[in-house]
Amino acid sequence: MIEARALCKRFGPVAAVREVSLTAADGRITGLLGPNGAGKSTTLRLLYTVLRPDAGEALIDGSSVRSAPLEAARRLGVLPSGAGIYPNLTARENILYFAHLQGVPRGEARARTVELVRMLEMEECADRRARGFSQGERVKTALARALVHRPRNLILDEPTNGLDVPAVRSLRRLLKALRDAGHCVLFSSHVMQEVSALCDEVVVIGAGTVLAAGTPGEIAARTGAEGLEDAFVRLIGAAP
Amino acid sequence: MSMLRALLIVFAKEFRENLRERRTLVTALILGPLLGPVLFAALINLQIHRGAAAADRPLALAVAHGERAPHLLAYLAQSGVAVTAVGLDRDAARHAVALHREPRVLWVPEEFGRLLAQGTPAPLELYTDAADVGSAADSERLRAILAQYSATLAHLRILARGIDPLVLNPVAVQDVDVSTPAARSVLLLGALSYLMLLTMLMGGVYLAIDATAGERERGTLEALLTLPVPRAALLLGKMLATCAYMVISLTLTVVAFAVLLRFVGLERFGMSINFGAAVGLRVILYCLPLAPLGAALMTIVAAFTRTYREAQSWLGLVIVLPTLPLVFAGSLGLRPSLPLMSVPSLGQHFLITSLLRAEPLPPPYVALSVGATLAVAALLTLIAARLYRREALLG
Numbered sequence: 001m002i003e004a005r006a007l008c009k010r011f012g013p014v015a016a017v018r019e020v021s022l023t024a025a026d027g028r029i030t031g032l033l034g035p036n037g038a039g040k041s042t043t044l045r046l047l048y049t050v051l052r053p054d055a056g057e058a059l060i061d062g063s064s065v066r067s068a069p070l071e072a073a074r075r076l077g078v079l080p081s082g083a084g085i086y087p088n089l090t091a092r093e094n095i096l097y098f099a100h101l102q103g104v105p106r107g108e109a110r111a112r113t114v115e116l117v118r119m120l121e122m123e124e125c126a127d128r129r130a131r132g133f134s135q136g137e138r139v140k141t142a143l144a145r146a147l148v149h150r151p152r153n154l155i156l157d158e159p160t161n162g163l164d165v166p167a168v169r170s171l172r173r174l175l176k177a178l179r180d181a182g183h184c185v186l187f188s189s190h191v192m193q194e195v196s197a198l199c200d201e202v203v204v205i206g207a208g209t210v211l212a213a214g215t216p217g218e219i220a221a222r223t224g225a226e227g228l229e230d231a232f233v234r235l236i237g238a239a240p
Numbered sequence: 241m242s243m244l245r246a247l248l249i250v251f252a253k254e255f256r257e258n259l260r261e262r263r264t265l266v267t268a269l270i271l272g273p274l275l276g277p278v279l280f281a282a283l284i285n286l287q288i289h290r291g292a293a294a295a296d297r298p299l300a301l302a303v304a305h306g307e308r309a310p311h312l313l314a315y316l317a318q319s320g321v322a323v324t325a326v327g328l329d330r331d332a333a334r335h336a337v338a339l340h341r342e343p344r345v346l347w348v349p350e351e352f353g354r355l356l357a358q359g360t361p362a363p364l365e366l367y368t369d370a371a372d373v374g375s376a377a378d379s380e381r382l383r384a385i386l387a388q389y390s391a392t393l394a395h396l397r398i399l400a401r402g403i404d405p406l407v408l409n410p411v412a413v414q415d416v417d418v419s420t421p422a423a424r425s426v427l428l429l430g431a432l433s434y435l436m437l438l439t440m441l442m443g444g445v446y447l448a449i450d451a452t453a454g455e456r457e458r459g460t461l462e463a464l465l466t467l468p469v470p471r472a473a474l475l476l477g478k479m480l481a482t483c484a485y486m487v488i489s490l491t492l493t494v495v496a497f498a499v500l501l502r503f504v505g506l507e508r509f510g511m512s513i514n515f516g517a518a519v520g521l522r523v524i525l526y527c528l529p530l531a532p533l534g535a536a537l538m539t540i541v542a543a544f545t546r547t548y549r550e551a552q553s554w555l556g557l558v559i560v561l562p563t564l565p566l567v568f569a570g571s572l573g574l575r576p577s578l579p580l581m582s583v584p585s586l587g588q589h590f591l592i593t594s595l596l597r598a599e600p601l602p603p604p605y606v607a608l609s610v611g612a613t614l615a616v617a618a619l620l621t622l623i624a625a626r627l628y629r630r631e632a633l634l635g
Contacts, residue, residue, distance in 0.1 A: 070468040071468070073466060080462040083459070084462070086257060088260040101469050102467060142463065
């Protein structure tokens with residue numbers, strides 16, 4: 001469970017995030033939807049403890065990102081935007097490195113990596129150096145790296161960027177399976193279809209503030225729009 | 241997870257990953273440690289051989305109008321000068337030397353014989369090129385021979401006037417060189433400690449920049465920072481890997497120097513260099529404290545620059561900065577003293593040179609150099625840790 005309460009973050013004169021509150025519950029897929037530059041990435045970075053909030057609070061399974069950032073980080077699996085991996089390591093070594101730093105015992109880390117390689121259908125690239133990986137292979141490696149310690153909560157920043165259709169579909173299947181297993185999944189996207197196809201809950205964000213939150217149906221009903229896409233356009237158009 | 245365990249995991253990964261990076265390997269394991277000593281030995285060898293050859297080689301001299309000074313020509317031939325007669329006028333003689341067709345030309349004016357017979361100064365014109373390093377030493381030898389000829393004539397004239405020629409030598413200077421063979425070779429090999437420290441720093445520079453600026457650029461740093469690992473553990477693990485490559489680089493350099501200096505042939509010049517296994521090991525130990533200092537400095541640069549390229553452009557400064565005190569010491573001719581031992585790299589320089597000189601410095605000197613360098617390294621590491629805690633680390 002991920003909870004944000006009135007998070008604020010400024011970069012110099014720019015207020016990137018202004019009093020953002022949201023809840024991503026266990027067993028739900030929550031989508032953070034907003035145009036480019038709306039503050040999605042900054043919000044997620046505050047949640048996964050890479051940035052410190054100027055004001056407000058965020059809790060990961062009850063652990064504060066402000067007062068207990070390491071405890072909060074332990075409960076998270078994170079796929080940052082870009083999905084950078086080490087080019088001189090193989091996919092498997094990339095995954096194992098993070099498993100070890102997460103404190104997963106060696107034997108268990110190896111077994112879990114084998115399991116993830118099978119689950120993400122990456123047998124072909126698992127033992128190749130990551131230099132020259134396709135975007136799909138990179139995202140799979142980064143995703144396996146985020147899941148290797150079996151985190152209860154998963155944060156993904158624009159995970160489908162640069163993926164082809166089959167890869168997007170298998171990612172969707174995976175996220176749904178994680179949800180059904182009771183995980184809390186929070187991801188950001190600026191692609192409408194992505195969010196409506198996948199999300200149980202949507203948080204629409206624009207100019208650093210939350211414009212609406214709820215199920216796709218609720219949001220559409222509240223804005224008097226036909227569907228989520230219309231609702232999104234109206235919300236963004238009305239944002240200051 | 242304990243801080244130490246995380247640190248070791250980061251260290252192991254950085255060490256292994258850079259073992260697969262050709263650029264790191266080439267600078268750390270090949271270029272610095274091997275090229276440096278080989279170039280160095282080749283240079284010294286060349287210098288020695290040139291010096292040795294010059295003393296043995298007959299001195300070549302082109303003489304124009306030698307028929308005007310037959311006695312001088314006989315004297316030159318007797319002194320081992322290989323005279324060739326050339327038919328050049330003044331301008332042609334100047335040109336021949338300027339264009340390096342002749343190393344030097346002695347031009348005898350028409351009035352030489354007449355003035356010599358009168359006992360007034362008889363002119364000789366010697367054309368040389370002082371800028372030509374290859375012929376300068378021989379020209380100097382020729383001048384000495386000509387001066388000797390002049391002195392001989394003077395002695396004869398004084399004698400003919402019934403005066404003891406010894407009045408021409410009111411002072412007799414004896415030149416006594418007290419330097420020991422080992423000390424002389426240290427003078428010659430003064431740049432050796434500089435090369436060692438430089439190659440040591442070079443061994444770690446790519447890893448240091450890659451582990452911070454490179455990770456940021458590839459987007460792996462952000463993923464790393466999401467982990468429940470204190471940033472200090474990440475920083476220290478990366479610094480430790482940087483230090484490891486520096487020490488490997490230094491060890492290879494020391495071994496290469498130890499082997500190569502055996503073939504240089506310094507003994508023929510009465511110089512010996514004291515460089516066995518025990519000395520090599522102590523050289524490495526003395527240099528060790530400089531490794532964390534260099535690693536911290538490089539990490540600072542990599543952490544505050546915005547891109548890998550920007551970090552790379554600072555690279556030259558990062559490598560040279562720690563060795564600057566040494567360069568100043570060299571040009572100022574500084575001698576070891578307690579305050580100077582506390583200057584990083586200068587202290588190491590004194591320790592290495594005194595060791596090679598077989599005149600080891602007392603323990604307080606060693607302790608001060610090690611302690612002061614480690615203190616500066618700790619300070620720089622604290623600064624690097626502060627930079628690692630900044631949000632701007634992610635760029």
